[in-house]
Amino acid sequence: MKPRLVIPALLAGAVVAAAVLAQPAQPARAQADEATPALPNVSWSFEGPFGTFDRAALQRGFQIYSQVCSTCHSMNLLTYDDLAGPEGLGYTEEQVKAIAAQKQVADIDKSGKPIQRPARASDHFAAPFPNEAAAAASLGKAPPDLSDIIKARAGGPRYVYGILTGFREAPKGFAMPPTGGNYNLYFPGHVIAMPQPLQDNSVQYADGTKATLQQEAQDVVTFLTWASDPTMEQRKRTGAKVVLFLLAMTGVLYGAKRRVWSDVEH
Amino acid sequence: MAVSQNKLVQWIDHRLPVFTYLDHELHEYPTPKNLNYWWNFGSLAGAMLMIMIATGIFLAMQYDPNVGDAFQSVERIMREVNYGWLIRYIHMNGASFFFIVVYIHLFRGLYYGSYKTPRELLWMLGVVIILLMMATAFMGYVLPWGQMSFWGATVITNLFSAIPGVGKDIVTWLWGGFAVGNPTLNRFFALHYLLPFVILGVVILHILALHQHGSNNPLGIDRKGPQDSVPFHPYYTYKDMFGLSVFLIIFAIFVFYFPNLLGDPQNSIPANPMQTPPEIVPEWYLLPFYAILRSIPSKLLGVCALFGAIFILFVVPWLDTSRVRSAYFRPVYKWVFWLLVIDAFVLGAVGAHRPEGWWIVIGRIGTFYYFFHFIVLMPLIGWFERPLPLPPSIAEAVLKKKRHGADALLSPLAPRGEP
Numbered sequence: 001m002k003p004r005l006v007i008p009a010l011l012a013g014a015v016v017a018a019a020v021l022a023q024p025a026q027p028a029r030a031q032a033d034e035a036t037p038a039l040p041n042v043s044w045s046f047e048g049p050f051g052t053f054d055r056a057a058l059q060r061g062f063q064i065y066s067q068v069c070s071t072c073h074s075m076n077l078l079t080y081d082d083l084a085g086p087e088g089l090g091y092t093e094e095q096v097k098a099i100a101a102q103k104q105v106a107d108i109d110k111s112g113k114p115i116q117r118p119a120r121a122s123d124h125f126a127a128p129f130p131n132e133a134a135a136a137a138s139l140g141k142a143p144p145d146l147s148d149i150i151k152a153r154a155g156g157p158r159y160v161y162g163i164l165t166g167f168r169e170a171p172k173g174f175a176m177p178p179t180g181g182n183y184n185l186y187f188p189g190h191v192i193a194m195p196q197p198l199q200d201n202s203v204q205y206a207d208g209t210k211a212t213l214q215q216e217a218q219d220v221v222t223f224l225t226w227a228s229d230p231t232m233e234q235r236k237r238t239g240a241k242v243v244l245f246l247l248a249m250t251g252v253l254y255g256a257k258r259r260v261w262s263d264v265e266h
Numbered sequence: 267m268a269v270s271q272n273k274l275v276q277w278i279d280h281r282l283p284v285f286t287y288l289d290h291e292l293h294e295y296p297t298p299k300n301l302n303y304w305w306n307f308g309s310l311a312g313a314m315l316m317i318m319i320a321t322g323i324f325l326a327m328q329y330d331p332n333v334g335d336a337f338q339s340v341e342r343i344m345r346e347v348n349y350g351w352l353i354r355y356i357h358m359n360g361a362s363f364f365f366i367v368v369y370i371h372l373f374r375g376l377y378y379g380s381y382k383t384p385r386e387l388l389w390m391l392g393v394v395i396i397l398l399m400m401a402t403a404f405m406g407y408v409l410p411w412g413q414m415s416f417w418g419a420t421v422i423t424n425l426f427s428a429i430p431g432v433g434k435d436i437v438t439w440l441w442g443g444f445a446v447g448n449p450t451l452n453r454f455f456a457l458h459y460l461l462p463f464v465i466l467g468v469v470i471l472h473i474l475a476l477h478q479h480g481s482n483n484p485l486g487i488d489r490k491g492p493q494d495s496v497p498f499h500p501y502y503t504y505k506d507m508f509g510l511s512v513f514l515i516i517f518a519i520f521v522f523y524f525p526n527l528l529g530d531p532q533n534s535i536p537a538n539p540m541q542t543p544p545e546i547v548p549e550w551y552l553l554p555f556y557a558i559l560r561s562i563p564s565k566l567l568g569v570c571a572l573f574g575a576i577f578i579l580f581v582v583p584w585l586d587t588s589r590v591r592s593a594y595f596r597p598v599y600k601w602v603f604w605l606l607v608i609d610a611f612v613l614g615a616v617g618a619h620r621p622e623g624w625w626i627v628i629g630r631i632g633t634f635y636y637f638f639h640f641i642v643l644m645p646l647i648g649w650f651e652r653p654l655p656l657p658p659s660i661a662e663a664v665l666k667k668k669r670h671g672a673d674a675l676l677s678p679l680a681p682r683g684e685p
Binding site: 049077082144147148151152153154156188228230231234235236238239240242243246247249250253254256257260261264265266 | 299300338341344345351352355496500501504505507508511512514515518519521522523525526531532534535544661664665668
């Protein structure tokens with residue numbers, strides 16, 4: 001190898017080695033638990049630099065959240081009017097008002113007495129339990145809030161999809177703890193407190209889509225990804241413009257730099 | 267001397283010579299004509315500091331440093347404030363890119379001997395900046411009050427408990443209570459807002475020290491006359507702007523398309539003092555130091571090694587005994603330098619993994635080598651190494667290289683005239 005190539009080669013080698021070694025601790029940890037398979041590979045509408053949320057999938061996913069998940073899981077960071085408009089789920093304001101009105105939220109009346117009233121569009125999603133302690137008391141452990149769940153789990157959408165579709169009979173010889181729980185392929189340690197939430201035909205889709213388990217999981221994960229990252233589409237759109245602008249500016253500046261330096265030996 | 271024909275400019279300059287000063291420091295300021303692109307990273311670091319301060323001020327307008335509302339207020343910035351997500355993602359990824367730029371800047375200084383006389387104080391001020399950056403970044407990471415914020419703060423502040431005798435009291439004093447809590451978050455916010463301006467002050471001193479003797483250059487030899495240099499403006503202003511623009515493309519790709527790649531999913535979970543996350547890891551830019559800390563079996567010595575790893579940089583100008591600045595003319599040191607770079611990457615990888623099995627061994631070897639490089643190799647190589655002969659001047663080396671065909675300026679080894 002020519003000496004002048006050695007150092008770039010070494011540097012490249014170091015970068016590759018570091019990239020390999022610095023793989024996040026998550027897969028290494030997953031391997032430690034016996035036989036956690038790789039997360040299922042699903043293709044999503046929101047992947048890639050130009051990916052957007054499939055609005056029909058978002059609405060179906062919201063239906064699943066409302067009819068199944070919301071029995072136990074809160075989504076405290078979202079308000080009903082987040083659902084409206086093209087950046088939301090594509091509902092009109094009227095539809096959102098109607099959706100909100102089906103839920104009851106705590107408030108006080110004019111005399112200061114605590115009451116329950118129908119939710120308004122500006123209200124945060126109604127939570128299934130008044131507080132974490134109440135949720136823990138009724139279910140053993142408070143189920144996590146789902147507002148940020150996709151961002152809060154390594155593997156993101158693939159992990160949550162894996163959990164929803166990963167319920168199995170515990171394999172022979174696998175000791176389930178006496179406190180109970182359910183066997184899940186993808187949950188760290190395989191024992192998850194949540195019983196399998198979705199089956200085929202858990203819901204009847206308003207748009208007539210066949211409600212298989214895979215379809216339901218895909219839809220609700222799409223909805224949860226939107227909930228975690230509601231500005232994703234705006235971000236990618238802005239990004240395309242910014243990067244294009246910067247590319248053009250870089251070209252101009254390169255020309256300018258060349259020109260400025262053209263009269264110097266360097 | 268009239269800096270401008272403009273009457274107003276002349277009027278001001280007569281009373282407050284800012285224009286003369288700028289003209290002197292930016293326009294006339296003679297800069298070696300042979301700087302390669304590795305010299306862009308100083309001005310890039312300055313640009314990053316400005317970006318961080320600008321975005322940080324706007325974030326502070328919406329952020330609430332209270333344990334009950336900090337996480338929520340950051341979520342509000344992300345979800346409800348107009349373009350709040352953009353400001354936050356720039357700030358969040360900006361921290362990482364600031365460190366990338368500064369680490370490259372530091373290794374460039376190490377390779378080309380930019381710390382050697384008469385630039386020792388310039389170098390030491392740079393190390394002060396890195397220390398301040400680490401403190402600022404650490405406290406900034408605590409502010410969103412996610413799981414990793416809380417537990418990272420707990421682990422790092424607990425390091426001080428290793429100090430014999432008064433350690434525990436110091437930790438309580440740092441926390442403002444008996445655990446990381448509201449007083450801790452409040453003071454971290456106050457300091458996170460203050461320290462960038464302290465950094466700015468040290469940066470001004472850093473530039474002052476730089477302009478005293480001017481930039482070092484890839485050949486590491488002094489400028490001997492006007493034929494060796496060009497005025498900073500327009501030559502390096504344009505080169506720096508071009509470099510900045512390239513850098514911003516990469517930065518923008520992260521901000522807009524991979525904004526959470528460098529973050530930890532655990533920090534999207536609100537801080538919970540009752541539940542320790544499965545793994546407590548700092549941000550990537552602190553991983554090599556974290557690895558050094560964990561490689562030493564004793565807590566006190568580990569903390570000493572952690573701080574020693576940074577403080578040793580202060581004395582590098584005196585550890586390096588070679589009279590030749592640039593590694594380009596140092597056949598042995600050149601190789602050892604790249605080993606140090608590899609060691610830094612390896613330590614980073616060690617810091618990202620649990621201290622189990624081989625990682626412990628690799629971590630210890632890496633830690634040993636890090637100190638071995640500075641304490642033993644640097645002085646020793648300077649003594650026994652026979653440097654290649656230096657070219658008589660920058661201008662001659664540049665002309666010679668020109669005759670031998672243009673080498674890519676981007677190469678880490680430029681210039682490549684036969685010495």
